[in-house]
Amino acid sequence: MGHNVFGNTVGLKPSELKNLERLYRRRVPPASIISHELARELARISAEINRQVGLLINRKGEIDYVVVGTFNRIEIPELRGYRDHIARLKGLRFIHTHLLTSKSNQSELDQDDLIDLALLRLDLVGALEVNPNGEPGKIHIAHIIPDPEFFTGGPFSEKENQFFYFLKPCYVWELRENFLELIKNLEDELERIKPLKEVDEQKDRAILIFLKESNEPYLEERIFELKELARTAGVTVVGEVVQKKTSPDPRYVIGKGKLLEVMVLALRTRANLLIFDRELTPSQVRALTENTDLRVIDRTQLILDIFAQRAKSKEGKIQVEIAQLKYTLPRLRAKDDAFSRLTGGIGGRGPGETKLEIDRRRIKDRIAKLERELEQISQERDLRRKRRKKLEFKTVALIGYTNAGKTTLFNTLAKSQYLAEDKLFATLDPVTKAIRTPNNRVFLITDTVGFIRNLPEELKKAFKATLEELYSADLLLHIVDISHPEFETQIEAVNQILEEMGLLHYPMLMVFNKIDLLSPSELQAIKLLSSRYQAIPISAKKGENLDLLLNKIEEKLFTPLGSLEKPLFEVEPAFAEEESLTKVPPAHTSDV
Secondary structure, three states, rough: OOOEEEEEEEOOOHHHHHHHHHHHEEOOOOOOOOOOOOHHHHHHHHHHOOOEEEEEEOOEEEEEEEEEEOOOOOOOOOOOOOOOOOOOOEEEEEEEEEEEEOOOOOOOHHHHHHHHHHHHOOOOOEEEEOOOHHHHHHHEEEEEEEOOOOOOOOOEOOOOOEEEEEEEEEEEHHOOOOOHHHHHHHHHHHHHOHHOOOOOOOOOOOEEEEEEEOOOOOOHHHHHHHHHHHHHHHHHHEEEEEEOOOOEEEOEOHHHHHHHHHHHHHHHEEEEEEEEEEOOOOHHHHHHHHOOOOOOEHHHHHHHOOOOOHHHHHHHHHHHHHHHHHHHHHHOOOOOHHHHHHHHOOOOOOOOOOOHHHHHHHHHHHHHHHHHHHHHHHHHHHHHHHHHOOOOOOOEEEEEEEOOOHHHHHHHHHHOOOOOOOOOOOOOOEEEEEEEEOOOOEEEEEEEOOEEOOOOOHHHHEEEEEEEEOOOOOEEEEEEEHHHHHHHHHHHHHHHHHOOOOOOOOOOEHHHHHHHHHHHHHHHHHHHHHHOEEEOOHHHHHHHHOHHHHHHHHHHOOOOOOOOOHHHHHHHHOHHHOOOOOOOOOOOOOOO
8 A cells, every 4th residue: 555644634744744654664453453552643643733643454453544634524545455345344444533622522433434434334433532632532433233133232332223333432441342353243244144145146136215305295106116117127125215305415315324324234235236216417326336336326227227128129129229328428427537549640639539528429429320220110110000091990009007917908809928027117119919809890909118107208209119109099098007006196197198298188998907906895996986087997817808898999999880890811911010910819708
C-alpha cells in the first residue's frame, strides 16, 4: 500500500505528515483489536492536528491505510485488492479518533461509522475518544451481527439491535476480547446460516426494495408482482425491504439507515443483486453500485431482461433489443480518462472522441438499423392483415394483464401447444389461429403480449408493431384473472394502457378466467360481478363455459342475417402466422 497518508492532508505541516507516516511502522498483536501504545500515539497525533485520524488494520496486525479527516468527519478511501465475496468480511478493521470538546465528554459511534461498517463489510469499527489534552478516552466498538440469534449473552451493552453488536465502551487497556477468535466466530456464523445452504451460488440472489410513499395503496400487490417478475426472470428472492418515506432520497432512493439494513441483509443472505420497485435515475444506480459493491437494477430493467429471455421470433428479439438500447443510452457514463481515443491522420489530430461518445454513437446507429428492420416487419404484418381482410375473416385479439391466462385460453380454443406457464410474460410473440364456433362460424384469434402496471415507456414504443394487431381486431377479448385478489386494479391498469393507445372505444368483451380456483361462496359473488361488468366467467384450463364464450363472441362478431364465412380450405397457409390457418379444430365442447 506504500506509506501514503490518505484523506484531508491539506494544510498539514511536514512534521505532522511524518508523524502520520510513522504509524505505518506500528504493529498490533493479531489477537488484539488495538494496542494501548498505538491508541496513545493515535490520540496524541489527532489532538495535535485537531483532525480525526483513522487506521485500517489487517488481520496480521499490519496497518494498511492511515487516513486523515476533518474535526468531526472521516472518509475511508477506495479499498482495492481485498476479498469481495459478498458473504465474507473484508479482512480489515477501522479504528479512528473522535475528538472531544469541553462541552462533550463522550463520543459514540455515529451513523457514518455504521454505514462504513456495513457497506464495506469491515471486521469491526472503533471510535477512540480523544480528550482535549491528547489523552485517549474510552473506545466504542461495533461489529455486524451475522444472525439475530448470534451471541445471546456476552460483554455487550444494552444498545444493540438486529444488525450490529456494540461492545461496552471501555478504555483500551481494559479490552479483553480475542480479536481473531471473535472474527472466526463471526465468519463461522455467516457460513452456518441455514438459508444460505439452500441458495444456488450460480444464480442471482436478490433483495427487493420498495418505497412506500404516504397514502400510496397497493403495496402488497406491488410486492407480490415484483416477486413474480423476479421468479419469471430466474432470480431467487432472498429478502425484502420496505421503507415508508414521504419522497425518494435523491441519491440512494431509500435513506442511509435503511441502506444499512439492506447491506447487512445482503451479507447474511449472500445477495448479489438489489432490485428496486421503481425506475432509478442513472446517478442513483451509479451511487448505489459504487457504495454497495452489488449489482443494482430497477423494475424496468427486470422486465426488459424477462422480455429478452422470452423473445423467440426475429421481431420479438428486435423489439427487446431496441428497448434495452434505449434504456441503456442515457445510463452510459465515462469510467476513466484512459478510455479517451486519439484518431490519427490529417484532420483527425487532437483529443478525438472519447469511448463514451463512440459507444453512444454506436448505440444510436444500432437503434436506427433495428427500427428500419422493425418497420419492414410491421409492413409485412400489415400486408398479411389486409389479405386476411380480403377473405372477410373477423379477428379477435386476446388482451389482459400478464398471467391472466390468455395463452391457456388460446391453446384450449385452438387445440394448440404454445408455451403457457404460470409466469409473467410467458407470451411475447403474437400468434394467430382460426377457430370454428359451434354454429360453424370461423374467426381468427390472436394472442398478444400481456400488460402490466406502469409498463415501461421503452416497451410501449418497442412493442408498437406487436400491438398493431389490436388495431385491426374486430373484437378485443379482455381476459381477467378473477382469482387474483387485486383483479379490479389489474382491470384499471389494462384500461389505462388501452386508453393511452386509443383502443378503449373498440368493441370489447370481458372474460373472467380461473373460476376453478374460487370457492363456492366466491363463485356466487362472481355471478353478481359478471352482470356488472357484462363478463363471461370461464376456466380456460378446465374448459368450463367455453361454449358460452364462443356463442357470445359469435353474437358480437356476426349479425344474425350474415352469411357464413368462406370455407376454410380457401385460406392460403402463407397468410397465416406460424402455421396458424392451415388447420381448424372442431368447436370446443364444454363439460359444463
